[in-house]
Amino acid sequence: MLLKCLSTVSFVAAASALASTVVPPGAQGKWFDRSAALNTTGSNTDADAIFATAQTIDQKSTATGPPNQPVNDTSVTAVDGELLSPVSSTTIRRAFVPGALDRRSPEKYTLVFNGTGTGPDDRDASIRGTGYLTFTTVDNSTYNIDACLAFCDSISACVFVNLFYEHNNPDLDASNSNLKCAAFSDTHMAAEKTDSGGKQLATKPTGLTYIQQSCGYSSAILVEPETPEGYELVFGPIDGANNAPGYMGFAFLDQYDAGACAQQCSSRGADSQGGACQYFNIWRAVVDGVPTTYTCSMYFIPANASSAVNTGQGDLQVTFSRGYKRTNLVIDGGFEDFTECADFCYDTSDATWTGTSVDDGIDDATIFFYPPFAHSGNAVALLGSANGFDALAGTLTPATPLATRAGQKYSIGFFQASAFSPPEQEQPAFVDVQWNGATVQTIRPGFSNWEFFQVQVTAVGNDVLSFHGGAAPAWTFLDDITVFLA
Ligand SMILES: *[C@@H]1O[C@H](CO)[C@@H](O)[C@H](O)[C@H]1NC(C)=O
Ligand SMILES: *[C@@H]1O[C@H](CO)[C@@H](O)[C@H](O)[C@H]1NC(C)=O
Ligand SMILES: *[C@@H]1O[C@H](CO)[C@@H](O)[C@H](O)[C@H]1NC(C)=O
Ligand SMILES: *[C@@H]1O[C@H](CO)[C@@H](O)[C@H](O)[C@H]1NC(C)=O
Ligand SMILES: *[C@@H]1O[C@H](CO)[C@@H](O)[C@H](O)[C@H]1NC(C)=O
Numbered sequence: 001m002l003l004k005c006l007s008t009v010s011f012v013a014a015a016s017a018l019a020s021t022v023v024p025p026g027a028q029g030k031w032f033d034r035s036a037a038l039n040t041t042g043s044n045t046d047a048d049a050i051f052a053t054a055q056t057i058d059q060k061s062t063a064t065g066p067p068n069q070p071v072n073d074t075s076v077t078a079v080d081g082e083l084l085s086p087v088s089s090t091t092i093r094r095a096f097v098p099g100a101l102d103r104r105s106p107e108k109y110t111l112v113f114n115g116t117g118t119g120p121d122d123r124d125a126s127i128r129g130t131g132y133l134t135f136t137t138v139d140n141s142t143y144n145i146d147a148c149l150a151f152c153d154s155i156s157a158c159v160f161v162n163l164f165y166e167h168n169n170p171d172l173d174a175s176n177s178n179l180k181c182a183a184f185s186d187t188h189m190a191a192e193k194t195d196s197g198g199k200q201l202a203t204k205p206t207g208l209t210y211i212q213q214s215c216g217y218s219s220a221i222l223v224e225p226e227t228p229e230g231y232e233l234v235f236g237p238i239d240g241a242n243n244a245p246g247y248m249g250f251a252f253l254d255q256y257d258a259g260a261c262a263q264q265c266s267s268r269g270a271d272s273q274g275g276a277c278q279y280f281n282i283w284r285a286v287v288d289g290v291p292t293t294y295t296c297s298m299y300f301i302p303a304n305a306s307s308a309v310n311t312g313q314g315d316l317q318v319t320f321s322r323g324y325k326r327t328n329l330v331i332d333g334g335f336e337d338f339t340e341c342a343d344f345c346y347d348t349s350d351a352t353w354t355g356t357s358v359d360d361g362i363d364d365a366t367i368f369f370y371p372p373f374a375h376s377g378n379a380v381a382l383l384g385s386a387n388g389f390d391a392l393a394g395t396l397t398p399a400t401p402l403a404t405r406a407g408q409k410y411s412i413g414f415f416q417a418s419a420f421s422p423p424e425q426e427q428p429a430f431v432d433v434q435w436n437g438a439t440v441q442t443i444r445p446g447f448s449n450w451e452f453f454q455v456q457v458t459a460v461g462n463d464v465l466s467f468h469g470g471a472a473p474a475w476t477f478l479d480d481i482t483v484f485l486a
Contacts, residue, residue: 022421022473025373026363026386028344032426033419036449038273038376038480040245040301047243049081050250050295051313054285057083057293059254062128062195063135063162063182067175071133071155074260077293078252108219109149113190115164115213124214125193127162130291131186131223131255137172140165140179148181149217157185157223157255164214170202185255186284186291187218222284222320223255228262230485234279235305236322242281243310246274246301253294258282258324261296265326266486274300275452275480276413278328281308283321292316302326326484329402329410330465333481335379338367345369346386349399353381356395363387364394364470375415375450375479382477383431384470393430397466402483404459409486412455412465414478416445421473423447429476431469436460439468450479456486 023029059077077084116124133155138147145163152158162182172178197209227233248271251264265277279302285292302325312318331352332338338350346368348355355365363386367379374380383394404410418429426447432439435457443453457463465483470476 022388022425024386024388024472025368025382025420025475026346026366026388028370029420031372031420032422033447033449035372035375035417035419037374038450040274043245043247043274045241045243045247045297045310047241047310047313050297051316053078053081053083053252054287054293054295054316057252059252059293060128060130061132062126063132063180066171067135067137067180069134071157074253074255074257076251076260076264077254080249080251109152109217112160112187112216112218113193115215118165118213122212123196124164124211125196126164126166126180126211126214127182127184127188127192127216128195129184129186129188129192130293131184133158133183133185135180135182137175137177138163138179138181140177143213144179145215145217151181152183152217152219155183158183159220159223160184160187160216160218162188162214162216165212166197166209167212168197168202168206168209185223187221188216188291189289190216192290225256225258225282225322228259228324230266231262231324231326234302234323234325235308237320238305238308239311239317239319239321240308241283241295241310241318241321242297242299242303242308242323244299244301244303244307246279246299246303248274248277248298248300250295250297253296256282256284256294256320258322262324264296265298266484268298270413270452270454271300272452275415276300276411276454276482276484278302278326278482278484279323281321281323284319286317286319288315329404329483330398330481331400333414334377334479335367335381336377338369338379341369343369346382352399354397354399355381356397357385358392360390361385361392361394362389364390364392365396366394373477375417375477380477380479381467382470382475383467384472384475388472391471393469393471395466395468396478397464401462401464402459404461404463404483406459406461408459410457410459411484411486412457413452413480413482413484414467415450415452415480416443417448417450417477418445418474419447419449420475420477425473427474428471429469429474430471431467431476431478434466434468436464437466445476
C-alpha cells in the first residue's frame with residue numbers, strides 16, 4: 001500500500017512537471033507520431049524479375065583447360081536482376097570440398113545416355129551445362145567408366161559425370177589420356193550435348209578438336225543439400241517457389257548450394273521496414289527441360305510451403321524448391337504469445353519474457369497486448385514506467401538464457417520506437433543493449449518512429465540478453481527481437 005501511495009505521489013509530481021498532458025501507454029494513450037507499423041502490402045516475391053533474368057542468364061560450362069583443377073567456390077551470377085561476371089566470389093565460403101576417395105560404388109549410378117561410337121567417322125559432343133565442377137582424365141586403355149564414377153564419388157557435390165574422348169587436344173597429352181571425365185552437381189541429358197569441339201588447339205597440320213563416345217551417368221538428379229548452420233529446413237523439395245510477403249530480392253548461384261544461399265541471406269543488408277533476412281527459398285530453374293540456374297530468394301518474414309505455389313511461367317519450370325528459416329534464438333521475439341486479453345492489457349512478464357524495475361520503480365518494463373502499439377502483430381514491449389509513475393529505466397530479458405554456442409558470433413536485431421510523447425519529451429530516450437549484464441551498445445534514438453537496429457556480440461554459451469532503458473515520458477517500445485548466428 002505504501003508502494004501504491006508513493007507511486008500516486010510520483011505520478012502527480014511527474015505529470016505536473018510536464019507542460020503538456022501525455023496520456024501514458026498504460027492508460028491506452030496515443031502515439032504523438034502515428035506508429036509506422038510494418039505494412040507488407042506490395043512486398044510479395046517479384047517472380048517476373050526472377051523469371052526474366054533466368055531467361056537471359058548463361059551459366060553453363062564445359063570441361064576446358066588442364067585436368068584436375070580444384071573445384072571452385074559457388075559463385076553468384078546475378079543479384080536482383082543484374083547479371084554479374086561469373087567470377088567466383090571470395091565472400092562465398094567453399095561449399096564443395098573434394099572428399100577422400102570413397103569406396104567405388106558404380107551400382108548407385110545409372111546410364112542417362114550413351115555415346116555414339118568410336119568409328120573413324122563417328123562424331124559426338126560433350127555436355128555444356130550448369131553445375132560444372134571440374135574434370136579429370138582416366139586411363140584410356142579401355143572406356144573406363146568405373147574410374148570416372150570413382151572420380152565423381154571423390155567430389156562431395158558430384159551427382160553426374162560426362163565421359164568422352166577429346167581428340168587433337170595437346171593439353172591432354174601430359175596426362176597420357178584423351179578420355180575426359182567431367183563432373184557436375186546437376187544431371188544433364190543427351191539434348192545438352194552441344195559442345196562438339198572444333199577448336200584449333202594443336203599446331204597444324206593436326207586438325208580441330210572433336211569428341212567421340214560421350215556418355216552420361218547419374219547418381220541423383222541433383223545434389224542433396226546439407227542444412228546450413230543457423231538455419232532449419234521448412235519444406236522441400238517441391239516444384240513450387242514461394243510467392244510470399246517480406247521479399248527482399250534474389251541472387252542466382254552457379255550451383256544448387258543451400259550454404260551459399262544462406263550466406264547471401266545472412267549478409268544481406270536489412271530492410272528498413274522488415275529488418276534482417278530471416279528466410280530463403282532456393283530452387284532450380286529448368287528452361288525447355290534444361291537446368292538453367294539456381295535461384296536464391298530472400299525474405300524478412302519466414303514463409304512456408306503454403307505459399308510455395310509458383311510452379312513457373314511459359315517454358316520455365318520451378319524444380320527442387322526448398323525453404324529454410326533462420327533460427328531465432330529468442331523465443332517469441334515478437335511477444336505474440338502474450339495473450340492475457342483480446343483488446344488492451346499489459347503485464348510485467350509472460351512465459352518467455354521478464355520485465356523488472358529497480359528500487360521503487362513501477363512497471364518500468366512491460367509487455368502490452370494492443371495492436372496499435374506494435375511494430376507487427378498484436379503485442380509489443382515497453383521500457384519506461386507504463387503509467388508514468390516514475391522516470392526510472394526498466395529491464396526486459398528473456399525468461400531463460402539463449403541456446404547460444406560459445407565462441408560464435410551472433411547478431412541481435414530489434415525494432416525501436418520512441419515517438420509516443422512529443423519530441424522534446426522523447427529526446428532523452430535510450431536503450432542499453434546488454435549481453436550477460438554488460439552494455440554492448442547504447443542507442444539514443446531521440447524522437448524516432450519504428451527503426452531497426454543490429455548489434456554484434458560473441459557468445460560464451462547460455463548468454464543472457466537484456467534491454468535496459470526508458471525514462472517516462474521518454475518511453476521506448478521494442479518489438480520483433482531476433483538473435484541470429486552472424
Ligand atoms: C499499406 O500500404 C499500402 C500500399 O503501400 C497502402 O495502400 C495501405 O493503406 C497501407 N496500409 C496501412 C494499414 O497503412
Ligand atoms: C545404351 O546402349 C546400350 C547398348 O546398345 C543399350 O542397350 C541401352 O539401352 C542404351 N541406353 C541408353 C540410355 O540409351
Ligand atoms: C575456377 O575459376 C577460375 C577463374 O574463373 C577458372 O580459371 C578456373 O578454370 C575454374 N576452375 C574450374 C575447375 O573450372
Ligand atoms: C590415349 O590418349 C593418348 C593421349 O591423348 C593418345 O595418344 C592415345 O592414342 C590414346 N589411346 C587410346 C587407346 O585411345
Ligand atoms: C504458413 O504461413 C502462413 C502464412 O504466413 C501461416 O498463416 C501459417 O500458419 C503457416 N503454417 C505453418 C505450418 O507454419
